[in-house]
Amino acid sequence: MTQKNTAEQTVKFYQTGTFTVGNRLLDEEFRTVQATEERSNSIDSGHRACQGCGQALGARYALDTAMRVTNNKIIAANATGCLEVFTTPYPETAWSIPWVHSLFGNVASVASGIAATLKAKGDSETRVIAQGGDGGTTDIGFACLSGLFDRNDDVLYICYDNGGYMNTGVQRSSATPGGARTATTMPVGEHPGSSFNTGKFLPAIAMAHEIPYVATASVHDLHDLERKVEKAMSFRGARYIQINVPCPLGWGSLPAHTIKLARMGVESGLVPLFEAEYGELTQSTKIRYQIPVEDYLKAQRRFAHVLKPANVAQLETIRALAEKNIKRYALL
Amino acid sequence: MTVQHKPFAITLDVGSSHLNKTGSWRSMRPVYVDRLPPCNKACPSGENIQGWLSLAEEKDYQGAWRLLTRDNPFPAVMGRVCYHPCENTCNRGQLDVPVGINSVERFIGEQGLTHNWQFHAGEDTGKKVMVIGAGPAGLAAAYHLRRLGHQVTIFDAAEKPGGMMRYGIPKYRLPREKLNAEIYRIEQMGVTLVLNHAIDNIERSQQEGNFDAVVVAIGAQKSTHIDFSGQSSIPILDALSVLRAIEMEKRNPLIGRVVVYGGGNSAMDVARTAIRMGAQDVTVISRQEEAHMSAHPFEIKEALEEGAQLLCLRAITEINGQVITLERLKTSEEHHSGHSHGVATGELETISADVVVLAIGQVLNDDCLSATPKIVVKNHTIEVNNMMQTGQDGIFAIGDAVPSQRSVTTALGHGKKVARAIHAWLNGKTYQPAPQNEVVTLDKMEPWYYSDAPRTVQPHLESMRRKNGFAEVLGDLDQDHATYEARRCMSCGNCFECDNCYGICPDNAITKLGSGKGFEFKYDYCKGCGMCEAECPCGAIAMVTEDI
Amino acid sequence: MLQQISGSIAVANAVALCRPEVIPCYPITPQTHIVEHLSSLVKSGQLQDCTYENVESEFASMSFCIGASAAGARTYTATASQGLLYMMEAVYNASGLGLPIVMTLGNRAIGAPINIWNDHSDAMSVRDAGWIQLFVESNQQALDVHIQAFKLAEALSLPVMVNMDGFILTHAITRVDMPDQEQVDRFLPPFIPRQKLDTESPLSIGAMVGPDAFTEVRYLAHHKQKEALTIIEQQAEEFANIFGRDSGGLVKSYFAQESDIVFVAMGSVVGTMQDLINDLRSEGYSVGILSLRSFRPFPANAICNALKNAQQVIVFEKSFAVGMGGILASEIHMATQRYADIQGVQISSVIGGLGGRTITKQSLRKLVDKAKQGDLDAEVFMDLEANTVVRELKRQQDEQSSGPVAENILRDMGVVSASKTH
Incomplete structure (x- = not known):
């Protein structure tokens, strides 16, 4: 809201509502898809995700937005992983949209194939979304994803990043953050947890392909997330969105804290939110209330060892990473 | 074998997951709750502040005015003179600064006056109530009794109604046309005002007037006085009589060098009035250090801005001629309680004055009570039970006359409470206040969802202009700013339909019932993760243990 | 229309006549000419309403096919050998999902040692993958069977693999009768x-x-393959009616039912065998051939029916299960056990033509002669260089660190210089 009176102080204040999902005070256009009774519920009740699953949420957010933007013309392909398992155990599916699951490592190609069919049939209305977890994206599905980027196929690829192979029992992926405990990077030995200076940051790799649109998003900021999905759908060609989705099981956090952790990840600087077009960074979502990385880490058992005095060097490394992100993506 | 239209088991029809009732996973269930906002809890008049702010947010000003005046018939007055304890407890105060509740109240009060919205009396009960005193307590009692359908007559010794609102609060804080208009509105309900009429025997008057009940709302009209040693040649006045004299436009006693003795709001009223009346020099002498003075900080600040001098930690020891001797005090070691009084140091100093005004407190004038022995006066106040009833059946007492905090807002709260108590008593019952909900604290809320914006601050008149007359110090909010300020309310403890729970439930286990109807949990599917409770911005969801 | 073209071009043109809508491809010898030609047909506009994509691997290629087919497109690709193995996970997936994809497999050996020449190791590696697997003897058949493959795949909602010997067929320039679009459209309706x-x-x-x-689910997959036994025969007949050629079907008998000695084989070797038995029969031999055109589904009844008068069956195959032996031979053994009439038949398993080794009429003739004398072993590795094997076995026995087998053998044969002193 713009201010006009000169006799006003400018101080930091709040105003009811803008960051909530809906709010009756907001104009319809400022509400979210999730606030509407007409949202498509692409993933519906009865799915078997754990309590407080961030991925169930992220997927519904993204797909419902895409559904609205395209007037319900979405076909989704899914990599093997939690999302696939908890939505489609025979005899029940939680999907309300056309959806296909093939394999763990091929979802990008399956989606490209669907897009190729639509192209061959001259259907420019129906759009394709590929989705997978971080393992299915950054590791086993990486080659197919890179091929999709290379060909610039008309597919929006969404990676739900929870930093590990949660479906198989929390093993390390190349998206697991440094220091994190997983079943294959236990907090034992001289360098407890996952190694530092390893891993892939796929959004940057996607940018290097110079595809039309790359964005990172988080389940805690629905307005930002929906805007990015909507933006992504305004482009033709390959697009990539990576959504940070906390996993209570894998992170050792409370189910009720899923959104809170997503928020803390962003506000600590460890999860940078930004957008890029054709390989160039165009915008970053600013941190609203910066918090120390420790606040974020201590809410997760996977980092418990990092906060012990003996591992202060690890904590420093994580702090430095947050600072690097803040600088690189201009988060403040 | 029949032809399979779709591959068996691998291809599934949509909607089939509804068969899987994940609600059985749950050990805790979320429930929607209404918690008590701290502003409401803190308001001596018990205003549903959040309720009327919410209507103001939607620009339904008449709705807001109607809701507000259910508790307080003086929004335009209180929007000016209330010391707004609500704002002190506002949860937003922990985030930035409290919602400017008072300024919005004033705006709504102004809307009421502009549009001439009227009160309505209740259906006639045939009962008659006498109210003694047309101050805020008496007027509020009359208003609430009238709403309940009782006939009310107010008696007051003064020539105009309003009590301390008229004779204690200077015009620059409360323009009289606002006061008159809001009192007139109560009269319009059918309340009879009998002025210039002191009551000296309550019971007799009650019998003569055939009143079923009496409300004693006579305030604390007697000023506390100190006899200083020395031979003073200057007038030593009390604050109440000074303010009354100026209100009645009698001779101005505040001439030359004015010394005001006291650290409360009355002292500031006198000092600021003196400046406006053209006093040459105004000095306030307080026994407390500034931080512990009982005057509201903004009153002190504005007085100083207007040119008053403040001498703290000093006591007047004697007055000789025009010379006042002051002894310096030091802060007591035991002042942690907040009620510190200075300790004498023996260091003396002097100042000269043309007039001294004592602003050191007022007590009950109990002359009218002597004929009613069952009304017990103790420590200069009337003893009442928790229904405001005195020792005499059918006679109730409220306001500054009874032991309680002395403020206009408290008086209004008494008026409401006594009306309910009398209403019950007249029906042979005892008034039972509704149980209060749990107060919502900030830790039950998630303020991240409230967005950033600059605050609206009430436009101030320039301090120089203020000094030259009795123009109102604080201006009005315009509609945009009032709406805006109302929207800063976080709706603590009560759902404002932000759709967060509906949007963030990973199991779609919430039904949105539509505008104004709120939400409903689908317990068939709710897994009890607790995210809705954690992310409810206003703390209107609670998790309760399932009976398994 | 008669054309003198390579097998690859013939297949590409036949595929194009089938109006495919999506073709993802990844190059691998010896399938490259097929996909190159299709690429040109699409890019030049001769093949319209078709998306051709160069993908980054065979795994991507089959995955692309899965997506395309699931979205309702008539979908085609081609691969061979290592490429098939690399797409293996998706190969199983395509059939599991019941997607009617048609794929040409330019049959080629599997490494290591790496080898680009023909045998059937690749086809046999996916024998349990749930695909329909058809084999062709000639380029005309290759062309014809591709047209049938689409119809078959779509009728069954199952993927079909057309096996065509690498180089021997793909690269061989022969005369083929190329049907016209109208004929193909009459045979093959649009994909529903x-x-x-x-x-x-x-x-x-x-x-x-x-x-x-x-x-x-698995039983139903099996059931569907059994249904295919009938449909393949029906479609071959329908094809013959429209195109005037006998092409496809489950099996093709060349004097099998009236001969004492019967070869059983798949693919281009049948052509060599036909030459041979024409010679042998003129010399008075009672010898025939049973050509398996459908390997999956396995036409056990048709095979047994064709072999019921045989005394001696020589199962010739271009691959084997290491540590077990002939794959096709084992399956025919099993089939005959179920079929009372032929339980007594002698079955020999002959492995030959591995990694592109030439199959000569001479070598085949020796097999017949031995069989005739009742002297043919139950398991024969045709044209095996016994001396080489013996030398290497000795070396391995003598020394723990005997070095890589393939290099040792090449050195023994003088193909590479003897830098090591073994």
């Missing part, structure tokens, strides 16, 4: 998918199935 990803009627394809239904 049994299921597809459709925003108008959404479905979830690819659910997770647990122990409660997995057996039934």
Whole structure:
């Protein structure tokens, strides 16, 4: 809201509502898809995700937005992983949209194939979304994803990043953050947890392909997330969105804290939110209330060892990473 | 074998997951709750502040005015003179600064006056109530009794109604046309005002007037006085009589060098009035250090801005001629309680004055009570039970006359409470206040969802202009700013339909019932993760243990 | 229309006549000429309403096919050998999802040692993958069977693999009769998918199935293949009616039912064998051939029916299960056990033509002679260089660190210089 009176102080204040999902005070256009009774519920009740699953949420957010933007013309392909398992155990599916699951490592190609069919049939209305977890994206599905980027196929690829192979029992992926405990990077030995200076940051790799649109998003900021999905759908060609989705099981956090952790990840600087077009960074979502990385880490058992005095060097490394992100993506 | 239209088991029809009732996973269930906002809890008049702010947010000003005046018939007055304890407890105060509740109240009060919205009396009960005193307590009692359908007559010794609102609060804080208009509105309900009429025997008057009940709302009209040693040649006045004299436009006693003795709001009223009346020099002498003075900080600040001098930690020891001797005090070691009084140091100093005004407190004038022995006066106040009833059946007492905090807002709260108590008593019952909900604290809320914006601050008149007359110090909010300020309310403890729970439930286990109807949990599917409770911005969801 | 073209071009043109809508491809010898030609046909506009994509691997290629087919497109690709192995996971998936994809396999050996020449190791590696697997003897048949493959795949909602010997057929320039579009359209109606990803009627394809239904799902896959036994025969007949050629079917008998000695074989070797038996029969031998055109489904009844008068069966195959022996031979053994009439027949398993080794009439003739004398072993590795094997075995016995087998053998043969002193 713009201010006009000169006799006003400018101080930091709040105003009811803008960051909530809906709010009756907001104009319809400022509400979210999730606030509407007409949202498509692409993933519906009865799915078997754990309590407080961030991925169930992220997927519904993204797909419902895409559904609205395209007037319900979405076909989704899914990599093997939690999302696939908890939505489609025979005899029940939680999907309300056309959806296909093939394999763990091929979802990008399956989606490209669907897009190729639509192209061959001259259907420019129906759009394709590929989705997978971080393992299915950054590791086993990486080659197919890179091929999709290379060909610039008309597919929006969404990676739900929870930093590990949660479906198989929390093993390390190349998206697991440094220091994190997983079943294959236990907090034992001289360098407890996952190694530092390893891993892939796929959004940057996607940018290097110079595809039309790359964005990172988080389940805690629905307005930002929906805007990015909507933006992504305004482009033709390959697009990539990576959504940070906390996993209570894998992170050792409370189910009720899923959104809170997503928020803390962003506000600590460890999860940078930004957008890029054709390989160039165009915008970053600013941190609203910066918090120390420790606040974020201590809410997760996977980092418990990092906060012990003996591992202060690890904590420093994580702090430095947050600072690097803040600088690189201009988060403040 | 029949032809399979779709591959068996691998291809599934949509909607089939509804068969899987994940609600059985749950050990805790979320429930929607209404918690008590701290502003409401803190308001001596018990205003549903959040309720009327919410209507103001939607620009339904008449709705807001109607809701507000259910508790307080003086929004335009209180929007000016209330010391707004609500704002002190506002949860937003922990985030930035409290919602400017008072300024919005004033705006709504102004809307009421502009549009001439009227009160309505209740259906006639045939009962008659006498109210003694047309101050805020008496007027509020009359208003609430009238709403309940009782006939009310107010008696007051003064020539105009309003009590301390008229004779204690200077015009620059409360323009009289606002006061008159809001009192007139109560009269319009059918309340009879009998002025210039002191009551000296309550019971007799009650019998003569055939009143079923009496409300004693006579305030604390007697000023506390100190006899200083020395031979003073200057007038030593009390604050109440000074303010009354100026209100009645009698001779101005505040001439030359004015010394005001006291650290409360009355002292500031006198000092600021003196400046406006053209006093040459105004000095306030307080026994407390500034931080512990009982005057509201903004009153002190504005007085100083207007040119008053403040001498703290000093006591007047004697007055000789025009010379006042002051002894310096030091802060007591035991002042942690907040009620510190200075300790004498023996260091003396002097100042000269043309007039001294004592602003050191007022007590009950109990002359009218002597004929009613069952009304017990103790420590200069009337003893009442928790229904405001005195020792005499059918006679109730409220306001500054009874032991309680002395403020206009408290008086209004008494008026409401006594009306309910009398209403019950007249029906042979005892008034039972509704149980209060749990107060919502900030830790039950998630303020991240409230967005950033600059605050609206009430436009101030320039301090120089203020000094030259009795123009109102604080201006009005315009509609945009009032709406805006109302929207800063976080709706603590009560759902404002932000759709967060509906949007963030990973199991779609919430039904949105539509505008104004709120939400409903689908317990068939709710897994009890607790995210809705954690992310409810206003703390209107609670998790309760399932009976398994 | 008669054309003198390579097998690859013939197949590419035949595929184009089938109006495919999506073709993802990844190059691998010896399938490259097929996909190159299709690429040109699409790019030049001769093949319209078709998306051709160069993908980054065979795994991507089959995955692309899965997506395309699930979305309702007539979908085609080609591969061979290592490429097939690299797409293996998706190969199983395509059949599991019941997607009617048609794929040409330019049959080629599997390494290591790496070898680009023909045998059937690749085809046999996917024998349990749930695909229909057809084999062709000639380029005319290759062309014809591709046209039938689409119709078959779509009728069954199952993927079909057309096996065509690498180089021997793909690169051989022969005369073929290329049908016209009208004929193909008459035979092959537009694709109506049994299921597809459709925003108008959404479905979830690819659910997770647990122990409660997995057996039934697998049984139904088996059942569908058995249904194919009938449909393949019907379609071959229908094809013959329209195109005037006998092409396809489950098996093809050349004097099998009236001969004492019968070769059983798949693919181009049947042509060599036909030459041989023409010679042998003129010399008075009672010898015939049973050519398997459908390997999956396995036409056990048709095979046994064709072999019921045989005394001696020589199963010739270009691959084997290491540590077990002939794959086709084993399956024919099993089939005959179920068929009372031929339980007594002598079956020899002959492995030959591995990694592109030439199959000569001479070598084949020796087999017949031995069989005739009742002297043919139960397991024969045709033209095996026994001396080489013996030398290497000795070396391995003598020394723990005997070095790589393939290099040792090449050195023994003088193909590479003897830098080591073994």
